[in-house]
Amino acid sequence: MVRMTGTKRAILDAALEIAAERGISGTTMDDVAERAGVAKGSLYYNFASKDKLFEGLLGEGMAALTEVLREARTGVEGWSAIEALVTTLLGSIARNTALAKIIAGDIFRTDRAWREASFTFRHDALAEFEVAITEALPEASAVGASALMASSVFGATLMAGLEWLLFDEERPQAEVVAAVLCTFSGRLVPATH
Template structure:
């Protein structure tokens, strides 16, 4: 197994366990067992649980930002914004445990670098599309783009978690449509 494959297995195991029981209750031993690797393999690849979590956040935020950037297309800035929301919904539909970990664990002061990466890379996609919408007159002038970007990202993150946990049979398209109705009624 390649180092990249090993890291992917460890990341997947760590995300699942942290989503189930939280960062503090998750041990390196449990991560190794779930990943099907030796405990020493985890330490060899990451050095510590803290370094593993930092690498996991960096890796996951990069994947999320890539998905949001790829979704940020459309005939107008608002169409691109709609697509970014759908892209985030789809991403967290596929990576549900990550959504729970981000919401529960990432805001601790120990992970401020990861929060900065999230703001720059993922929320930055929202902010860029919103700036374009303001510049094009699609959204009211004077919109606090940074706060709006954070609010939209947080709203979609929370709704993604709720949908997976409480309404797994609710079509993603219905959730997307509802979010768009809320957004378009407030930001335009």
């Protein structure tokens, strides 16, 4: 993915910073223009509305995430692919905590103008997990559970990553990866008597 520069990049970066601090609802176009150091006309020239601004921001972030997840899964299969995806997702969260906070805060909002675009990007990222889960556990796909399992692994990793970075940032990433993977390893299932 080509990185954009100039005014558009400054606007997206400012929107990301403010929304990570205040949430999308608490972010105004005036605040974005001020933080980006651009005139309001320039802001509206690049993004016709706040909805278009956040659709672009989330779309760019999810597309980049999907690409790194795809790369992480390349050349590995099954449980190794799941481990690579969890590790990569946690690394992405660490590199861009602000975007992760916005995604986590907005993922279940159904009233957003960018809901359809967000669903598409989210689906693409989850598909990488679904492929790995299907390889590791073919019977999950046979009963239609692999998509739900992919969502579970992605969601748990996203929330564990935010928990780690916001409340336990001194913990090494490898320990967070191990904890997430342990959660899905089956070791939490009680022994049957």
